[in-house]
Amino acid sequence: MGKNIKILAIESSCDETSAAVVVDGREVLSNIIYSQIDIHTKFGGVVPEIASRKHIEAISIVVDEALKKAKLDLNDIDAIGVTYGPGLVGALLVGLQYAKGLAYALNKPLIGVNHIEGHISANFIQYKDLNPPFVCLVVSGGHTYIVYMKDHGNFEVMGQTRDDAAGEAYDKVARSIGLGYPGGPKIDKLAKEGDEDAIKFPRANFHDNKSLDFSFSGLKSAVLNYLNQKDMKKEDVNRADIAASFQKAAVSFLVDNSIKACKLKNVNRIAVAGGVAANTYLRKSLIDAGNVNGIDVLFPEFILCTDNAAMIGSAAYFEYKNGKTAGMDLNAVPNLKIGER
The missing domain is CATH 3.30.420.40 (ATPase, nucleotide binding domain)
Incomplete structure (x- = not known):
């Protein structure tokens, strides 16, 4: 595998809709996050159905903005990474189906990412030599x-x-x-x-x-x-x-x-x-x-502690590097455990 592998990553496991472009698991070209906190605050917590609907409204916008900020188009992307669990099943499905559609239409590899492992991978972005x-x-x-x-x-x-x-x-x-x-x-x-x-x-x-x-x-x-x-x-x-x-x-x-x-x-x-x-x-x-x-x-840094697609892009790169890609049958696993594949 050569260098400069560009991953378009999508995260929608809870109440943040996020898309990012990450190079070689370490360099973040863009990391767009649409947060629903203000919406759910009035309910005292995340309402799953509302979260899913807001993901549907936002996902195309954040993906387009991530590509625009990275100064790339979809043809420049080497693979699509997406969170498939754990999380709210309806929210996960929005990002997952969107990512599968992109991967299929572009004939690009699809990489499923464990959300928890994504959080760990945020450290590889922050600390380039880690x-x-x-x-x-x-x-x-x-x-x-x-x-x-x-x-x-x-x-x-x-x-x-x-x-x-x-x-x-x-x-x-x-x-x-x-x-x-x-x-x-x-x-x-x-x-x-x-x-x-x-x-x-x-x-x-x-x-x-x-x-x-x-x-x-x-x-x-x-x-x-x-x-x-x-x-x-x-x-x-x-x-x-x-x-x-x-x-x-x-x-x-x-x-x-x-x-x-x-x-x-x-x-x-x-x-x-x-x-x-x-x-x-x-x-x-x-x-x-x-x-x-x-x-x-x-x-x-604080922005990488919360749910974001950059961490998913980092984790996806290391999965891709190890030859682990997913098929179009990849499904949401709301109770996915760390280390499970």
Whole structure:
């Protein structure tokens, strides 16, 4: 395979419609994102049917804009990459069918991309010389994993949430204290005004002390119980203290398990991915812990933490390089696991 392989990538797994042109998995020529956050905020979360309809309205526009910004046309593209899971099935199908139509009409290779692996690949865009092996912490609204990436396409899940994802817990706690959706950025901002030691919220403990799994449902319930007790006693609550104390408990869990994973695999690098990777408290806490333990901590820039097509284009390139393409029978897999093909 030669150099300058241009991938047109499409991402539509949730509520962002995105298209990008990526060269050799590292260089982003364009990364267009149409976000539906303002639409779904009024509902307190993503409404799947609305998300699918908005994807249909936006997808041609974002693809055209991605090509225009990259100063290319469809004939210049070498392959089409697209997210096929995990995600909302209706949303996934919009991007997938559009990508399949392009690949068929242009007689270009089609590459199906695992959305979670796409998040990991955002680090290859940010850090041009980054190569496996390394440990990756994937934290988003729908997923929380600790993954050992031995090589491109070779993933070992070392830990994962047993219930709520970290970002999901953020959203639910934010809603409970009246911050609204999306909860992550709002808790991160409010927590800066609070005392993280004001309330001792619990962290899950598993019988298997070697486990690197997570559980955030108990932490979420502890916040709700605290609020209910205050309400029954007619006592005021300090929302900033709640946000800061909750965030400390959640982030310390993520940080401790990530450091343990590095020690188990004898690697000195953690790459962080997913929407929660934009959280400023997580960034500081993990970098501080990395400094203490001699571990480099890598974060993509904020725009690459959220759902975007550039990360899909990067992952698609490495799949293509390994000879992994898909047929026209490729279908959406809403519950696709990391490492599955």
